Each structure stands twice: as structure tokens, then as C-alpha cells.
Amino acid sequence: MIEWLAIPAIALVAAFIPGKKMTDEKKIQQIFENRKVGINQNDNFLYPKLIRKYNHHTYTTYIYSLPLGVPSEAFESFIPVLKDGLNKDVEVDFDEVLKINVFEHGLPESWNYDDSLLRSATWEIPIGNNHKGTLYHDFEKYPHMLVGGVTRFGKTVFIKEAFYTLLMDQLENVEFYFLDLKGGLEFGKYLSLPQVKAVASDVFEAAEVLSEIVDDLKNREKMFRAKGFTNIVDTPIKKRTFVVVDEGAELSPNIIAGEGKKYAKFCQAALSEISRIGGGLGLRLLYCTQYPTKEAVPMQVKMNIVSWISFIAAAQIGSMVILDEKGAEDLPSTPGRAIYKIEKKKVVQVPYIDDKYMFKKMEEREHEIIHAATNRKSVNDNRPAEYDENTPPAANT
Numbered sequence: 001m002i003e004w005l006a007i008p009a010i011a012l013v014a015a016f017i018p019g020k021k022m023t024d025e026k027k028i029q030q031i032f033e034n035r036k037v038g039i040n041q042n043d044n045f046l047y048p049k050l051i052r053k054y055n056h057h058t059y060t061t062y063i064y065s066l067p068l069g070v071p072s073e074a075f076e077s078f079i080p081v082l083k084d085g086l087n088k089d090v091e092v093d094f095d096e097v098l099k100i101n102v103f104e105h106g107l108p109e110s111w112n113y114d115d116s117l118l119r120s121a122t123w124e125i126p127i128g129n130n131h132k133g134t135l136y137h138d139f140e141k142y143p144h145m146l147v148g149g150v151t152r153f154g155k156t157v158f159i160k161e162a163f164y165t166l167l168m169d170q171l172e173n174v175e176f177y178f179l180d181l182k183g184g185l186e187f188g189k190y191l192s193l194p195q196v197k198a199v200a201s202d203v204f205e206a207a208e209v210l211s212e213i214v215d216d217l218k219n220r221e222k223m224f225r226a227k228g229f230t231n232i233v234d235t236p237i238k239k240r241t242f243v244v245v246d247e248g249a250e251l252s253p254n255i256i257a258g259e260g261k262k263y264a265k266f267c268q269a270a271l272s273e274i275s276r277i278g279g280g281l282g283l284r285l286l287y288c289t290q291y292p293t294k295e296a297v298p299m300q301v302k303m304n305i306v307s308w309i310s311f312i313a314a315a316q317i318g319s320m321v322i323l324d325e326k327g328a329e330d331l332p333s334t335p336g337r338a339i340y341k342i343e344k345k346k347v348v349q350v351p352y353i354d355d356k357y358m359f360k361k362m363e364e365r366e367h368e369i370i371h372a373a374t375n376r377k378s379v380n381d382n383r384p385a386e387y388d389e390n391t392p393p394a395a396n397t
């Protein structure tokens with residue numbers, strides 16, 4: 001009989017006798033044995049078998065074959081055990097074989113953003129450093145992003161670095177609408193930039209701005225249909241419109257009381273529409289919340305976003321809502337530490353940026369920033385005459 005055994009924790013301490021320095025390879029083997037990771041076959045207990053080992057500059061990869069019948073998902077819950085046992089960062093991956101990367105050094109506690117991270121003329125933003133380098137997110141491939149995590153762990157800093165990067169890389173082509181529902185305190189100061197079209201600071205203003213965006217969406221849809229376009233990335237249209245929502249829960253009709261309720265309902269419907277059809281038409285949604293509940297993240301928005309970033313979550317349920325799997329609740333309490341997920345989860349340290357740095361750099365390029373809007377003429381050269389830069393939305397008057 002074959003059975004999968006995963007006996008609850010047995011103290012690992014015994015495996016690591018003080019004074020005796022065990023190699024990581026031996027420790028992993030010992031952990032397999034202590035945790036009974038394997039299957040029982042005809043009275044023989046079969047463990048994963050090390051088939052290859054690669055030494056890289058800063059980490060080692062161990063590759064194991066698994067006895068038939070061992071479910072690969074079981075290794076997900078095994079990661080914290082390995083981390084504790086080895087006292088190192090590890091990454092576990094399964095692709096026919098079990099791959100364990102053991103890293104010599106932890107991630108930096110903090111690192112500063114600088115302009116060398118910019119990738120001019122792209123829609124890529126640095127997500128953060130992991131053990132192998134800097135990861136980038138490409139909004140052309142994955143147009144929308146859901147950002148979660150408890151308060152004070154880096155959501156706003158992340159949105160700012162995304163905003164700064166996109167602005168500096170695409171001065172002539174980018175425009176932003178901020179639903180800055182913490183009173184407009186974070187992004188109101190950028191309203192004078194021609195690329196920032198509107199900053200809504202409450203649910204009423206948000207409804208007004210979203211109504212303009214949805215009207216524009218309908219115009220774009222009509223124009224795409226007339227021209228036979230299916231996705232903006234395959235057209236000559238260079239303009240991209242970012243709608244940034246922080247904090248999404250402030251638009252929940254179940255949370256808002258009184259008069260605001262019906263505006264909130266409209267906002268959620270509009271955001272659902274943007275997430276559903278906006279991507280192909282050039283809209284990009286960056287939706288942030290510290291309340292990962294179905295009230296704060298409307299189902300349509302959630303279903304249409306396939307790239308997620310979560311800072312530390314208060315509980316497993318929070319991680320499940322943002323990332324669709326657990327893990328964010330176990331992140332260290334380091335501001336800027338996050339899990340970025342598209343198909344697979346990656347732990348990163350997001351670069352730190354502040355208004356001072358952004359203002360300084362924007363001042364240095366003030367002339368370009370201001371004149372970028374006028375240079376836009378050629379951007380949408382393929383649009384019909386009635387659809388130009390002056391068609392709505394243009395809430396930043």
C-alpha cells in the first residue's frame with residue numbers, strides 16, 4: 001500500500017547537535033526523515049532522493065526526485081520548516097522534480113530607489129529585489145494589479161515608486177487618475193503635473209472621476225470596434241491611462257453609510273468595468289487595500305486581475321483574498337517586504353522612495369515634464385479626428 005505521510009512536527013532540535021556542523025544537504029535529509037516526508041511502500045519508507053546539486057555564487061540548488069504518489073503541494077507547508085531548520089532563506093519549486101534553493105544571505109531590510117532602475121520607454125516598474133536580482137512588472141503584459149497588506153508596511157511607498165517610474169519612463173504617453181481616498185493627502189501634491197488628470201479624495205469625487213473614465217472607455221471601445229483593433233498593445237496608440245485606487249475599502253457600499261452608499265455602488269461597478277474591459281483599451285488599474293475582504297475587493301475586480309502584491313497580512317485569510325494562497329501572513333515584519341505573484345509567488349524587498357527624492361528629480365526634468373503634454377500630438381496619430389487629446393476625461397482643470 002502506498003500512503004502519504006506528513007506527521008506533525010517532531011522537534012528538529014535533536015537533529016542539530018551543538019558542535020557538530022551539519023551540511024545543508026544533510027540537514028534537509030534529516031528534516032525529511034524527522035517529518036516523515038515520503039511514502040510507505042511495502043514496509044519500506046521512501047524519501048525524496050537527491051539527484052543533483054548546483055553551487056551558485058550566492059545560493060545552492062538541490063534537486064530531488066519524489067517517490068510516485070507524493071503530492072507536490074505538500075511541500076508548500078514545508079517551506080517554513082526548512083527555513084527554520086536551515087536558518088536560511090529557501091525557495092521551493094516543483095516541476096516534475098523538487099527543487100530547493102538555499103540562499104546564503106537574507107534579503108536586504110531596505111534599499112533605496114534610484115534612477116538607474118528606470119527602463120525608459122517601457123511600461124515596466126521595479127517590484128523589488130529578490131535573491132537573484134531586481135524583478136520588474138510589465139503593465140503591457142499584465143495591465144492590472146491588486147496591492148494588499150496591513151497598514152504601515154509599504155503600500156503607499158510602492159504606489160509612489162510605480163507612479164514615479166511610469167511618469168519618468170513615459171512622460172508623453174502616461175496619464176494618471178488617483179482615487180486617493182485617504183483625503184487626497186498622498187497624491188494631491190502631484191496634481192499640478194499635466195500627466196495627473198485628477199485626484200479624487202472622497203467617494204463623491206471618485207464617482208465623478210470614474211464616470212468620466214467610463215465614458216472615455218465607451219468611446220475607446222467604439223473607436224476600437226470601428227478600426228478593428230482588439231488590444232491596444234497591437235495598435236500604434238501609445239497612451240496608457242492608470243487608475244490608482246487607495247484605499248479600495250473606502251468605496252465599499254457595505255462599509256460606507258448614508259448618502260455615499262449609492263456613489264460607492266457606482267464606483268465599484270465602474271472599477272469592475274475598467275478591470276473587465278479596460279486592459280485591452282489602454283486602462284491600467286492599480287487597486288490597493290488594507291482590508292482584504294470581499295467588501296473591499298469587488299469580485300469582478302478580483303477575477304480580472306492576475307498580478308498581485310501583498311505586504312504582510314494580518315491573517316491567512318488576508319493572504320488568501322489578495323494572493324489566492326497563504327504565505328503573506330508569514331512574511332517578516334519588515335516594511336517593504338512583500339510577495340509578488342503572477343503565476344508563482346516571489347518574495348521581494350520593494351525599493352524605498354519618498355516625496356523628497358521624487359520632487360528633486362521631477363524638478364531636474366521640469367521642462368520635459370511640462371512640455372510632454374504638448375508633445376503628445378503624435379501619440380494617438382491613428383485615432384479619428386473626433387477622438388483626440390481633448391476628448392474626455394479631462395478632470396484636471
Ligand SMILES: Nc1ncnc2c1ncn2[C@@H]1O[C@H](COP(=O)(O)OP(=O)(O)OP(=O)(O)O)[C@@H](O)[C@H]1O
Pocket residue numbers: 109110111149150151152153154155156157158290335336337349350351352353
Ligand atoms: N520599501 C520600503 N523600504 C523601507 N521602508 C519602507 C518601505 N515601504 C515603507 N517603508 C516604511 O514604512 C512606512 C509606512 O509605509 P507606507 O506609508 O507605504 O505604508 P502603507 O501600507 O501605505 O500604510 P497606510 O495603509 O497607513 O497608508 C514608511 O514611512 C517607511 O518608513
